[in-house]
Amino acid sequence: MQQVFTRPESLKDVQTHFCPGCQHGTVHRLVAEALDQFGVQQKTIGVASVGCSVFLYGYFDIDVVEAPHGRAPAVATGVKRARPDSFVFTYQGDGDLAAIGTAEIIHAANRGEDITVIFVNNTTYGMTGGQMAPTTLVGQKTSTSPYGRNKAKDGAPIKMAEVLAQLGGVAYSARVAVNSPKNVLQAKKVIKRAFQFQAEGKGFSFVEVLSSCPTNWGMAPLAANERIGEEMIPYFPLGVFKDDPIAQD
Amino acid sequence: MSKRLFVKGNEAAAMGAIEAGCRYYFGYPITPQSDIPEYLSRELPKLDGEFIQAESEVAAINMLLGASACGVRAMTSSSSPGISLKQEGISYMAGAELPGVIINISRSGPGLGGIDASQSDYFQSVKGGGHGGYRIAVLAPNSVQEMYDLTMHAFDLADQYRTPVMVLGDSVIGQMKEALVPNPRPVRELPAKEWAVRGKSGGEQRIVKSLFLGDGELEAHNWRLHAKYRQMMEKECLSEEFETADATLLVTAYGSVARIAHTAVAMAREEGLKVGLFRPITLCPFPEEALKAAGQRAGRILDIELNTGQMVEDVRLAVGSGVEVSFYGRPPGAGSLPSPEELLDQIRKHYA
Numbered sequence: 001m002q003q004v005f006t007r008p009e010s011l012k013d014v015q016t017h018f019c020p021g022c023q024h025g026t027v028h029r030l031v032a033e034a035l036d037q038f039g040v041q042q043k044t045i046g047v048a049s050v051g052c053s054v055f056l057y058g059y060f061d062i063d064v065v066e067a068p069h070g071r072a073p074a075v076a077t078g079v080k081r082a083r084p085d086s087f088v089f090t091y092q093g094d095g096d097l098a099a100i101g102t103a104e105i106i107h108a109a110n111r112g113e114d115i116t117v118i119f120v121n122n123t124t125y126g127m128t129g130g131q132m133a134p135t136t137l138v139g140q141k142t143s144t145s146p147y148g149r150n151k152a153k154d155g156a157p158i159k160m161a162e163v164l165a166q167l168g169g170v171a172y173s174a175r176v177a178v179n180s181p182k183n184v185l186q187a188k189k190v191i192k193r194a195f196q197f198q199a200e201g202k203g204f205s206f207v208e209v210l211s212s213c214p215t216n217w218g219m220a221p222l223a224a225n226e227r228i229g230e231e232m233i234p235y236f237p238l239g240v241f242k243d244d245p246i247a248q249d
Numbered sequence: 250m251s252k253r254l255f256v257k258g259n260e261a262a263a264m265g266a267i268e269a270g271c272r273y274y275f276g277y278p279i280t281p282q283s284d285i286p287e288y289l290s291r292e293l294p295k296l297d298g299e300f301i302q303a304e305s306e307v308a309a310i311n312m313l314l315g316a317s318a319c320g321v322r323a324m325t326s327s328s329s330p331g332i333s334l335k336q337e338g339i340s341y342m343a344g345a346e347l348p349g350v351i352i353n354i355s356r357s358g359p360g361l362g363g364i365d366a367s368q369s370d371y372f373q374s375v376k377g378g379g380h381g382g383y384r385i386a387v388l389a390p391n392s393v394q395e396m397y398d399l400t401m402h403a404f405d406l407a408d409q410y411r412t413p414v415m416v417l418g419d420s421v422i423g424q425m426k427e428a429l430v431p432n433p434r435p436v437r438e439l440p441a442k443e444w445a446v447r448g449k450s451g452g453e454q455r456i457v458k459s460l461f462l463g464d465g466e467l468e469a470h471n472w473r474l475h476a477k478y479r480q481m482m483e484k485e486c487l488s489e490e491f492e493t494a495d496a497t498l499l500v501t502a503y504g505s506v507a508r509i510a511h512t513a514v515a516m517a518r519e520e521g522l523k524v525g526l527f528r529p530i531t532l533c534p535f536p537e538e539a540l541k542a543a544g545q546r547a548g549r550i551l552d553i554e555l556n557t558g559q560m561v562e563d564v565r566l567a568v569g570s571g572v573e574v575s576f577y578g579r580p581p582g583a584g585s586l587p588s589p590e591e592l593l594d595q596i597r598k599h600y601a
Contacts, residue, residue, distance in 0.1 A: 040448075041449065042448055042449050042450050042451055043448030043449075043450065044448055044449075045319075045446050045447075045448055047315070048458075054460060057454070057456045057458070061449070061454055062448070062449060062454065063446035063447065063448055063449055063454060063455045063456070064446070064454075064455075064456050064457070064458070065314075065315060065318040065446055065456075065457045065458075066341075066345065066456070066457060066458035066459065066460060067311065067314070067315075067341075068311065068314075068337055068338060068341045071307065071308070071311040071314075071338070074303070074307075074308040074309075074311035074312050074314075074315065075311050075312070075314055075315035075318075076315060077301065077308075077312050077315060078273070078275065078311065078312035078313060078314060078315025078316035078317070078318070078319075078323070079315040079316065079318060079319055079446070080315075081273065081299040081301065081312070081316060082273055082299070082315070082316040082319040082320075082321045082323070083319045083447065083448075086319075086447070086448045087448065103304050103305055103307070103308065104304070104307075104308050104311070106304075107303075107304035107308065111301075
């Protein structure tokens with residue numbers, strides 16, 4: 001009998017410990033499929049960040065370095081410069097990348113480091129229990145914005161894919177979502193495209209993935225999934241904001 | 250015999266790093282250490298190395314973390330306020346047992362303070378510095394030659410014990426020019442870096458991390474880190490003694506002020522005073538045993554530092570209650586560097 005659906009080589013055969021409805025597993029799979037497709041598992045070094053994303057090494061069967069909160073792009077810079085033949089990606093959440101790690105992501109991107117950044121945006125700090133993130137939507141209630149995010153006081157949510165697309169060193173910047181089969185398939189294509197830039201040594205690539213956090217949103221998984229389409233995508237539009245293979249020239 | 254060069258202490262540290270095989274440097278400009286990144290930005294590209302002027306001290310130490318995780322020799326340098334920013338990364342490196350060399354050409358504080366020679370960061374350097382209860386090795390050169398030699402030694406200690414190592418100088422040591430004999434890299438048998446990430450390459454998965462959540466895991470990890478510190482204490486203490494054999498007053502001092510104290514002790518000897526100098530070279534591990542022997546022999550100690558009293562606490566702990574320990578300090582700031590005559594006065598005052 002022909003097996004038509006298998007676990008990617010780059011993923012371990014382990015049970016998930018993430019919350020019900022969490023989409024880290026989906027994103028992990030897409031990243032692992034891309035690593036398999038480029039045949040780079042054996043030379044990949046992943047950089048884990050702080051938050052639920054830190055458990056990268058529990059799921060991926062690759063070498064991993066754990067970075068302090070927000071510093072993954074700086075750690076990845078050190079890794080890639082020391083081992084230019086390796087395939088390097090960071091996997092970061094929104095608090096990590098867009099708040100405490102803003103300087104590191106902006107400058108790694110601007111230097112055009114030959115790395116790929118997977119940015120999982122679920123509009124909240126997941127591991128610490130659902131506090132307001134830099135991507136929390138205006139009006140969204142969290143444990144530290146109990147009256148809803150107030151644009152006048154807290155500012156507007158940051159659109160990282162658009163911000164980074166402005167920088168000279170960035171070759172590729174896109175936003176996808178994993179809330180529907182169609183969007184998951186599109187996300188798969190985009191992540192592969194991002195990795196292709198690195199495989200060809202063409203510079204910094206960035207993929208923002210809109211995903212849900214049902215536990216901290218206080219929603220059932222299906223309702224949380226619907227929120228991505230109804231509230232997040234209208235503010236965080238899906239698309240490719242930069243696709244410039246000659247950005248490094 | 251090697252040729253003699255005439256260079257700054259900061260340049261000597263950079264040269265020592267290159268001789269030790271360091272090809273990766275990550276830093277951020279800050280006075281009075283900027284000669285180090287300037288030198289390496291010029292020399293590393295010639296050696297196929299990598300130099301990055303990072304966006305911050307925080308980023309620089311994390312680039313060092315990443316490069317070091319790959320098993321290469323790598324370094325950063327800074328000065329006190331920048332070292333404060335690096336403490337997060339140093340703690341993570343200590344936790345993940347990553348080697349790496351940090352040169353601290355310290356300046357005066359607290360806060361922005363000033364750029365004068367200072368020993369105000371003794372506590373920060375030797376007692377951990379960042380969060381989490383760890384120690385790193387700290388070496389205190391007192392000459393341009395030692396800036397070179399101890400920087401090479403720092404890389405060996407870092408690799409041997411899988412720990413960050415700090416070379417702690419100040420603007421006197423970093424900025425002055427002296428003769429330097431560029432000795433070849435010392436030979437030390439070092440363990441293979443079988444923990445370094447490389448991409449699995451057909452082998453087992455390697456993970457460099459400091460997160461330990463399993464029952465009992467972190468406690469065991471902490472005891473293991475402590476055991477390494479004990480081992481360094483046993484094997485790696487370095488100190489220098491001058492005229493201590495018959496001394497009845499022992500001066501203790503390290504780094505830049507130890508040079509001035511050395512002159513003052515020599516002047517006291519000319520007056521017939523039986524005074525000696527004990528200079529710790531490793532501040533961590535602190536040379537407790539050697540100091541205890543010299544201190545108990547003399548019976549009386551005068552500790553001299555460019556601060557309000559920091560190392561003196563370790564001096565007291567090392568020698569125990571039978572030895573009288575006095576302190577003379579000049580907190581840092583323009584015009585506060587003591588002269589040999591000033592220290593000689595203090596020696597006379599404390600000499601029984």
